Amino acid sequence: xxxxxxxxxxxxxxxxxxxxxxxxxxxxxxxxxxxxxxxxxxxxxxxxxxxxxxxxxxxxxxxxxxxxxxxxxxxxxxxxxxxxxxxxxxxxxxxxxxxxxxxxxxxxxxxxxxxxxxxxxxxxxxxxxxxxxxxxxxxxxxxxxxxxxxxxxxxxxxxxxxxxxxxxxxxxxxxxxxxxxxxxxxxxxxxxxxxxxxxxxxxxxxxxxxxxxxxxxxxxxxxxxxxxxxxxxxxxxxxxxxxxxxxxxxxxxxxxxxxxxxxxxxxxxxxxxxxxxxxxxxxxxxxxxxxxxxxxxxxxxxxxxxxxxxxxxxxxxxxxxxxxxxxxxxxxxxxxxxxxxxxxxxxxxxxxxxxxxxxxxxxxxxxxxxxxxxxxxxxxxxxxxxxxxxxxxxxxxxxxxxxxxxxx
Amino acid sequence: xxxxxxxxxxxxxxxxxxxxxxxxxxxxxxxxxxxxxxxxxxxxxxxxxxxxxxxxxxxxxxxxxxxxxxxxxxxxxxxxxxxxxxxxxxxxxxxxxxxxxxxxxxxxxxxxxxxxxxxxxxxxxxxxxxxxxxxxxxxxxxxxxxxxxxxxxxxxxxxxxxxxxxxxxxxxxxxxxxxxxxxxxxxxxxxxxxxxxxxxxxxxxxxxxxxxxxxxxxxxxxxxxxxxxxxxxxxxxxxxxxxxxxxxxxxxxxxxxxxxxxxxxxxxxxxxxxxxxxxxxxxxxxxxxxxxxxxxxxxxxxxxxxxxxxxxxxxxxxxxxxxxxxxxxxxxxxxxxxxxxxxxxxxxxxxxxxxxxxxxxxxxxxxxxxxxxxxxxxxxxxxxxxxxxxxxxxxxxxxxxxxxxxxx
Numbered sequence: 001x002x003x004x005x006x007x008x009x010x011x012x013x014x015x016x017x018x019x020x021x022x023x024x025x026x027x028x029x030x031x032x033x034x035x036x037x038x039x040x041x042x043x044x045x046x047x048x049x050x051x052x053x054x055x056x057x058x059x060x061x062x063x064x065x066x067x068x069x070x071x072x073x074x075x076x077x078x079x080x081x082x083x084x085x086x087x088x089x090x091x092x093x094x095x096x097x098x099x100x101x102x103x104x105x106x107x108x109x110x111x112x113x114x115x116x117x118x119x120x121x122x123x124x125x126x127x128x129x130x131x132x133x134x135x136x137x138x139x140x141x142x143x144x145x146x147x148x149x150x151x152x153x154x155x156x157x158x159x160x161x162x163x164x165x166x167x168x169x170x171x172x173x174x175x176x177x178x179x180x181x182x183x184x185x186x187x188x189x190x191x192x193x194x195x196x197x198x199x200x201x202x203x204x205x206x207x208x209x210x211x212x213x214x215x216x217x218x219x220x221x222x223x224x225x226x227x228x229x230x231x232x233x234x235x236x237x238x239x240x241x242x243x244x245x246x247x248x249x250x251x252x253x254x255x256x257x258x259x260x261x262x263x264x265x266x267x268x269x270x271x272x273x274x275x276x277x278x279x280x281x282x283x284x285x286x287x288x289x290x291x292x293x294x295x296x297x298x299x300x301x302x303x304x305x306x307x308x309x310x311x312x313x314x315x316x317x318x319x320x321x322x323x324x325x326x327x328x329x330x331x332x333x334x335x336x337x338x339x340x341x342x343x344x345x346x347x348x349x350x351x352x353x354x355x356x357x358x359x360x361x362x363x364x365x366x367x368x369x370x371x372x373x374x375x376x377x378x379x380x381x382x383x384x385x386x387x388x389x390x391x392x393x394x395x396x397x398x399x400x401x402x403x404x405x406x407x408x
Numbered sequence: 409x410x411x412x413x414x415x416x417x418x419x420x421x422x423x424x425x426x427x428x429x430x431x432x433x434x435x436x437x438x439x440x441x442x443x444x445x446x447x448x449x450x451x452x453x454x455x456x457x458x459x460x461x462x463x464x465x466x467x468x469x470x471x472x473x474x475x476x477x478x479x480x481x482x483x484x485x486x487x488x489x490x491x492x493x494x495x496x497x498x499x500x501x502x503x504x505x506x507x508x509x510x511x512x513x514x515x516x517x518x519x520x521x522x523x524x525x526x527x528x529x530x531x532x533x534x535x536x537x538x539x540x541x542x543x544x545x546x547x548x549x550x551x552x553x554x555x556x557x558x559x560x561x562x563x564x565x566x567x568x569x570x571x572x573x574x575x576x577x578x579x580x581x582x583x584x585x586x587x588x589x590x591x592x593x594x595x596x597x598x599x600x601x602x603x604x605x606x607x608x609x610x611x612x613x614x615x616x617x618x619x620x621x622x623x624x625x626x627x628x629x630x631x632x633x634x635x636x637x638x639x640x641x642x643x644x645x646x647x648x649x650x651x652x653x654x655x656x657x658x659x660x661x662x663x664x665x666x667x668x669x670x671x672x673x674x675x676x677x678x679x680x681x682x683x684x685x686x687x688x689x690x691x692x693x694x695x696x697x698x699x700x701x702x703x704x705x706x707x708x709x710x711x712x713x714x715x716x717x718x719x720x721x722x723x724x725x726x727x728x729x730x731x732x733x734x735x736x737x738x739x740x741x742x743x744x745x746x747x748x749x750x751x752x753x754x755x756x757x758x759x760x761x762x763x764x765x766x767x768x769x770x771x772x773x774x775x776x777x778x779x780x781x782x783x784x785x786x787x788x789x790x791x792x793x794x795x796x797x798x799x800x801x802x803x804x805x806x807x808x809x810x811x812x813x814x815x816x
Contacts, residue, residue: 031605031620031624032620032623032624032627032633035624035627035628047609049614049786050614051609051613051614052611052612054614056782056783056784084612085600086599086600086601086612086641087599087600087601087602087612087613088600088611088612089610089611089612090612105599105601105614106601106612107611107612142782142784142785146782146785147781147782147785147786147787148786148787154787154790155790162624162628162816163621163624163625163627163628163816164621164720164789164790164792164816165790166620166621166623166624167617167618167620167621167624167716167720167786167789167790168786168787168789168790169605169620170605170615170616170617170619170620170621171614171615171617171716171786172615173603173605173606173607173609173615174605174606175604175605175606176606191494191495191513192493192494192495192496193494193495193513193514194495195581196583197439197577197578197580197581197582197583198581198582198583198584199581201455201459201581202497203460203496203497203515204460204492204494204495204496204497204498204514204515205459205495206457206458206459206462206513206579207578207579207580207581208578209575209578209579210575211578212439212440212574212575212577212578213571213572213574213575213578215440215574216439216440216443216570216571216574216575217571219440219443219571220443220570220571225440233494308575308579312572312575373555374464374550374554374555375464376464376550377550377554377555378457378555378556378575378576378579379555379556379562379576381572381575381576382562382563382572382573382575382576384572408570408571408572
């Protein structure tokens with residue numbers, strides 16, 4: 001197959017056109033499992049809150065008209081019908097000239113429209129209360145529905161759940177909420193040299209890195225990783241595995257082994273499994289050029305480079321935006337920081353390039369220092385706090401130039 | 409009990425002195441459960457990575473001295489011993505005048521010190537290879553331990569696990585990692601008017617908000633909330649519940665009901681259960697004044713205000729820093745944004761005050777607009793994106809003044 005390498009922008013456009021995100025699947029989750037999830041439809045209050053006229057002070061529920069004109073010198077004397085207990089319905093209504101004790105949060109009795117604060121009153125005799133200050137209608141109460149009205153939208157579609165939203169949902173009595181289902185992302189690692197972490201290595205073998213770093217990245221972007229394990233570098237095995245994954249997942253990432261034939265397998269398999277099959281074969285990005293983007297049964301199947309650093313860059317630039325879109329997250333990377341480049345960094349024009357940086361803060365100025373190391377070294381990633389993009393038409397970054405660091 | 413109200417700063421000092429965070433408990437978790445957790449001890453590589461001399465190109469493993477002087481006109485002719493398969497040990501070593509095919513990632517045979525790229529060579533006859541370019545020692549290989557050395561620290565203590573760290577751990581074969589155990593935070597709600605979300609309300613009742621919003625906040629701060637449920641407003645019941653919680657958890661939050669007697673119960677119970685008992689009874693903060701901080705069996709027991717907005721403010725200002733400290737997180741609030749206050753907001757000096765704000769972005773300038781609403785309204789929280797502090801010695805914020813917004 002002829003490798004016609006495409007620009008990053010072109011690739012992102014192809015992805016956007018081919019994988020429109022409509023009619024996302026939804027699910028109900030419990031309140032404490034909802035943090036970080038995206039609300040799939042406006043949440044509407046099924047009740048008035050408060051559900052009854054409620055006192056906001058400790059005092060006496062009264063008809064306000066009974067207190068008009070009351071003063072220290074000329075208190076209003078009201079007949080005390082007794083105490084309303086919090087959480088309970090008042091035992092009777094009140095009529096002209098009557099009052100009832102109500103605690104903060106207590107339900108007002110029918111007939112009352114306001115509450116006299118305890119400090120503005122005094123026991124007059126065993127049956128009655130002296131009120132020394134007039135209250136106006138609605139004073140010291142929160143009316144039924146004054147906080148939230150039945151039918152009111154309390155959380156809008158697409159909001160990301162935070163603790164304060166959990167409080168709002170519990171206030172209207174909901175124990176669950178409907179959120180966008182996490183996209184299932186299958187991760188397949190290929191390569192005869194790979195062994196699962198935790199198992200013993202034999203000569204010539206190394207531990208699989210990409211399954212776990214990709215899975216962790218998927219989790220961070222709000223997806224649900226499905227670990228398909230390591231597939232030996234044989235066309236039929238890989239084809240079977242990808243075919244199954246396409247049925248069960250919303251997206252498939254195939255992490256390439258190091259062997260030369262692998263890339264061709266992946267492209268052939270994607271073409272075999274469905275049309276249009278391979279849409280992108282090679283991206284003008286460094287590192288990460290040998291990336292494949294296919295479409296099988298309307299699902300994205302992405303051949304990722306095997307090298308850990310390339311894999312990370314392709315994930316961040318190409319895959320992460322798609323997963324975040326499926327998750328319902330905003331694409332805005334709010335996690336970038338501005339910094340000054342601490343060294344010259346050369347690049348060839350004609351492709352987008354990314355390099356890993358450490359961050360160094362000195363007197364309120366942040367410096368981005370390129371992390372050096374041979375291509376593919378995992379230590380490059382472990383010491384990198386972020387990565388810096390060199391646009392396609394630029395020949396590197398000068399020392400002292402301001403750059404935007406994409407935090408990792 | 410005499411209520412001697414203390415400043416926020418004083419309270420934070422008391423907490424710091426009384427609850428030193430040393431010898432945090434740790435636990436092992438699987439790689440994909442480790443995201444966001446705090447590493448409890450330096451992670452040391454138990455092996456060299458790569459574990460063998462590895463080719464970084466497709467080509468021929470050679471003794472570099474055999475290629476010195478080689479050119480297009482005068483190639484070095486080497487005897488080809490065959491192919492090394494990826495993931496396998498080479499079947500023999502190579503001697504002077506010999507070579508072996510090795511794929512990218514393949515293990516170098518003993519005797520070789522470099523790899524000639526495939527494009528710099530040609531099959532000469534069925535048994536031998538012509539090499540057209542000299543290679544220097546170590547060219548095109550990554551030596552055993554060149555990336556990570558046995559004994560090297562790959563992740564430092566106190567790092568917060570991110571996807572890139574997961575990659576590093578899997579590269580050294582680890583399937584688990586030791587992290588700081590999540591602090592267990594018991595949450596007790598009291599109040600006879602409270603009903604769990606999901607259940608039916610009767611007259612005079614409301615749904616419990618604070619259990620869920622506090623639990624969600626604890627989760628966000630890296631803690632493990634233990635929902636103790638709603639306790640009826642009776643001294644003995646509450647005392648029993650707090651006593652049990654102190655045994656099983658690292659911290660206890662008691663969310664106050666609205667009834668007047670409640671605060672005294674809480675203080676008395678804390679004093680009954682252990683010394684020194686109540687250390688702070690009232691904080692000069694608005695909202696949130698009626699907060700109690702106690703110490704029972706060396707564990708913090710905190711009486712939180714029952715009103716949801718007050719509860720949120722006290723959680724953010726007083727409780728959150730302590731939970732983050734127990735979790736191992738840095739206390740730096742990196743989540744604040746600067747904004748211009750959109751309205752005048754008056755405050756009485758002598759106490760710290762917090763008000764809820766919405767954020768409005770216009771032409772790259774962020775405005776913080778106070779959220780209005782009666783005290784205790786849950787809608788105040790649902791529309792607030794953050795909160796703004798008015799320091800103790802300030803009488804409010806002027807419109808147009810720059811403020812720091814603590815994001816919620």
